[in-house]
Amino acid sequence: MKIRVGFGYDVHRLTEGRDLWLGGIKIEYSKGLIGHSDADVLIHAICDALLGAANLRDIGFHFPDTAKEYKDVDSKLLLKKTLEVLTEKGYRIGNIDATICAEQPKINPHIPQMQKVMAEILNIDTDDISIKATTSEKMGFVGREEGFSSYAVALIEKI
Structure with a gap:
């Protein structure tokens, strides 16, 4: 059996007037993440981990932020295409093992639905x-509530 491991990382800034999407679900919050797509920082890190494990480059290579078809796209579609x-x-x-770094809102209650x-x-x-x-214990851009970051590791197996 051949196994491979990949690592993913993503970051997005917070802003007023956007919905907050994390792990494929909408979370009620006064701010949302800025990005070409829906800026789902968790899904993006997971896509990068999966693509990296298979030596298939990164999410930006497959779904560039210059492509009109990905403008405001639901990141669940990117995850599905990554699996394909x-x-x-x-x-x-x-x-997959992933971590979301955010001061607010509290993420833990939403984890089962994301999974x-x-x-x-x-x-x-x-x-x-x-x-x-x-959280980042009030340090850095995450601590100042300027944005979120996410990390992911994925294990894949050759079929």
């Missing part, structure tokens, strides 16, 4: 997608 690319190359997902939504898209068990939330 992995499958075409002969891989399946073993597991459910992304597990359905990726055709894996909710047990195979770990999501954790943390």
Whole structure:
């Protein structure tokens, strides 16, 4: 059995007047993340981890922010397309471990729904997608509530 590991990282700024999308779900909050797509920082980090594990470059290569078809796109579609690319190359997902860094709002209550939504898209068990939330203890851009960051590691197996 051949296994591979990939790492993903993403960051987006917060702003007024945008919806907050994380892990494929809309979270009620006074601000949202800025990006060419819906700026779902968690899904973007997971896509990068999966693509990197398969040596398929990164999310910007596959879904460039200069492409009109990805303007304001739902990141769940990017996740689905990432799975399609992995499958075409002969891989399946073993597991994903991800962390969201944000001061507010509290993310932990939303984690089970995020797991459910992304597990359905990726055709894996909710047990195979770990999501954790943390703050940056009021330090840096996350601590000043200027934006969110997210990290992800993915294990894939050759079918």
